[in-house]
Amino acid sequence: MDLRGKKITLHDMTLRDGMHPKRHQITLDQMRSIATALDEAGVPLIEVTHGDGLGGASINYGFPRHSDQEYFAAVIPLLKRAKVSALLVPGIGTVDHLRMAREAGVHTIRVATHCTEADVAEQHIGLARELKMDTVGFLMMAHMAEPDKILEQALLMESYGANCIYVTDSAGYMLPDQVRARFGPLREKLKPETELGFHGHHNLAMGVANSLAAIECGATRIDAASAGLGAGAGNTPMEVFVAVCDRMGIETGGDVFKIADVAEDLVVPIMDTPVRIDRDALTLGYAGVYSTFLLFAKRAEAKYRVPAREILMELGRRRMVGGQEDMIEDTALTMARERGLL
Amino acid sequence: MKKVKCALIGSGNIGTDLLYKLKRSELLDPVWMVGIEPASEGLARARAMGLKTTDQGVDAMLPHVKEDGVQIAFDATSAYVHPENSRKLNALGVMMIDLTPAAIGPYCVPPVNLNLHVGKREMNVNMVTCGGQATIPMVYAVSRVQKVSYAEIIATVASRSVGPGTRKNIDEFTRTTAGAVEKVGGANQGKAIVIINPAEPPIIMRDTVYCTTEDQPNREALMDSVHEMIREVQKYVPGYRLKNGPVIDGSRVSMFLEVEGLGDYLPKYAGNLDIMTAAAAHTAEMFAQEILSGSLVLDPVAA
Numbered sequence: 001m002d003l004r005g006k007k008i009t010l011h012d013m014t015l016r017d018g019m020h021p022k023r024h025q026i027t028l029d030q031m032r033s034i035a036t037a038l039d040e041a042g043v044p045l046i047e048v049t050h051g052d053g054l055g056g057a058s059i060n061y062g063f064p065r066h067s068d069q070e071y072f073a074a075v076i077p078l079l080k081r082a083k084v085s086a087l088l089v090p091g092i093g094t095v096d097h098l099r100m101a102r103e104a105g106v107h108t109i110r111v112a113t114h115c116t117e118a119d120v121a122e123q124h125i126g127l128a129r130e131l132k133m134d135t136v137g138f139l140m141m142a143h144m145a146e147p148d149k150i151l152e153q154a155l156l157m158e159s160y161g162a163n164c165i166y167v168t169d170s171a172g173y174m175l176p177d178q179v180r181a182r183f184g185p186l187r188e189k190l191k192p193e194t195e196l197g198f199h200g201h202h203n204l205a206m207g208v209a210n211s212l213a214a215i216e217c218g219a220t221r222i223d224a225a226s227a228g229l230g231a232g233a234g235n236t237p238m239e240v241f242v243a244v245c246d247r248m249g250i251e252t253g254g255d256v257f258k259i260a261d262v263a264e265d266l267v268v269p270i271m272d273t274p275v276r277i278d279r280d281a282l283t284l285g286y287a288g289v290y291s292t293f294l295l296f297a298k299r300a301e302a303k304y305r306v307p308a309r310e311i312l313m314e315l316g317r318r319r320m321v322g323g324q325e326d327m328i329e330d331t332a333l334t335m336a337r338e339r340g341l342l
Numbered sequence: 343m344k345k346v347k348c349a350l351i352g353s354g355n356i357g358t359d360l361l362y363k364l365k366r367s368e369l370l371d372p373v374w375m376v377g378i379e380p381a382s383e384g385l386a387r388a389r390a391m392g393l394k395t396t397d398q399g400v401d402a403m404l405p406h407v408k409e410d411g412v413q414i415a416f417d418a419t420s421a422y423v424h425p426e427n428s429r430k431l432n433a434l435g436v437m438m439i440d441l442t443p444a445a446i447g448p449y450c451v452p453p454v455n456l457n458l459h460v461g462k463r464e465m466n467v468n469m470v471t472c473g474g475q476a477t478i479p480m481v482y483a484v485s486r487v488q489k490v491s492y493a494e495i496i497a498t499v500a501s502r503s504v505g506p507g508t509r510k511n512i513d514e515f516t517r518t519t520a521g522a523v524e525k526v527g528g529a530n531q532g533k534a535i536v537i538i539n540p541a542e543p544p545i546i547m548r549d550t551v552y553c554t555t556e557d558q559p560n561r562e563a564l565m566d567s568v569h570e571m572i573r574e575v576q577k578y579v580p581g582y583r584l585k586n587g588p589v590i591d592g593s594r595v596s597m598f599l600e601v602e603g604l605g606d607y608l609p610k611y612a613g614n615l616d617i618m619t620a621a622a623a624h625t626a627e628m629f630a631q632e633i634l635s636g637s638l639v640l641d642p643v644a645a
Contacts, residue, residue: 058533059494059552059594091536094513116540117501120512144540319541326496326550330598333586 004249009221012038012046018229019051020292024064028074034266035075039082041258046082048075053087054097060325072104083107090120095127102131112138114321115145118153122160129161137162140322143173151185164195172201172285176213183217197221200236203285207236227263232291233281239263280308287316296325300332305341345371346630347411352418353377353384354505360619362606369630376403400427407434414626420507421514432465432643439622440468443518451526452624453574454482465643472614473497474519475621476549476601481527483571487563489556493529498537500544503612547601547613559590578620
């Protein structure tokens, strides 16, 4: 694979997807120190939001230590070069949140839907473009739809005004060939000026390999997190990805050692538990289950004595999509009753 | 028996499902269905049932409202066009049952507050949303026992049951539902989340209700209240079920519901259609009774 000379935009997930393993409890000081260190290390775009996006503060997903607004106000004024992005999932967040983010100085908005439901994002993508924001359509759980369906949905998001389309491997399930199969038609049929991006999870340790496959097929934005801090077994580990890119001659603008230092000195020390491929995180990738479900399933195991792995397999069998965290306790209750544990 | 004549505005999933409910009503007689798509499946079914139809929007029906004796109209279009539809029909003395999340009139969730609408001479009542109809009775079942400081609902619906109108209105859906969780459900603060799931075969509508109570939950009183309310909703939506819960965890009460429909228009998974249309029909029947008994006289509203 010869990717020499390709230029990509690194997009940091530590302070958004990383909110999941931190149960949305990252402090303002931790946000400031990690964001400024990433800025210093040459990372151009940093996502800052509740793990489930703007308006995610809830019983269902978890109440954060601070509001999105407070996090923006803490981080944005300190950045020298990097811009801040925010995630918005229609059905959870609304255009009111979007306007708030714009006023707080957010540069990029990523409007996320399940990969077959792009049409719920019309008003949010449209408004973001009206507000002159860098506007991304983010197709989640992309392994659950065939490439032609992904293309159809991407074209919808492009028609609403998205200037970049993401293929999002929320379950960390995809293998490089599945990534290529989805990016091929996108690069061929979307406008040449529409950017493509890839968001990976490391549940099968394919984060770096899948990101390279995406770049090979025309992706120019790649999501990664320092020390992989993200849902499930985490996101594509940024320090590893940047080192590999360096070796391959892919230009990321990131400084390998500085990025590795952020991971080692600032991110690993704040982890509540190691972000690694344990048997439950492996199950996410193996069965194609939304990575964010991991900690909820572990908590349900502790409460109802049904193994997290079995709960996750059942959620996969029932084709649950992102955002259905409420169904984890419900499923555990049903399984516990069937097993005579209640 | 004499019936009150009705018009259906909107020929999508909700309008068409409602048509079946109205056809069975002893008090309501659907005579018009209005759409904007000539190829609409709903309009075709309405014609086959003997209704007058138009695919030219509400303006094409207005000249016939008087002669056809329409007194109640149901709007199942979208939050964006509802206010105009309502104004035009109210001006002709037609009362409006709003099934969009526009919510320009007062909220109505029948098992909670239908009685409050009696004798008010309202010309527009709002049916909140399908998620609101499925969850607000349960929020109220908790709040009538003890103070609820916060209530959150998650409505999950099958992708096939969500038409283009609802998809364009997703923000209005969450906003209107959250508002009614507070105003009708009785929570100090409300939040609503909606999830669309494309699984095949389609999933039955699921609704989760979380309430945080001010004082320690009173288990026994809550159980009684919740089960009584389930029976109340089952009177008009027989497939309304408590799958799990109430789970009491500290000051949090969690309830996991399932809503199976009657399978009138879309198959039984689309309980979201049924709970909305059955509530709207139920509400209209109450007004129809008032109209037929002479206690409610509808007057044109000056535009």
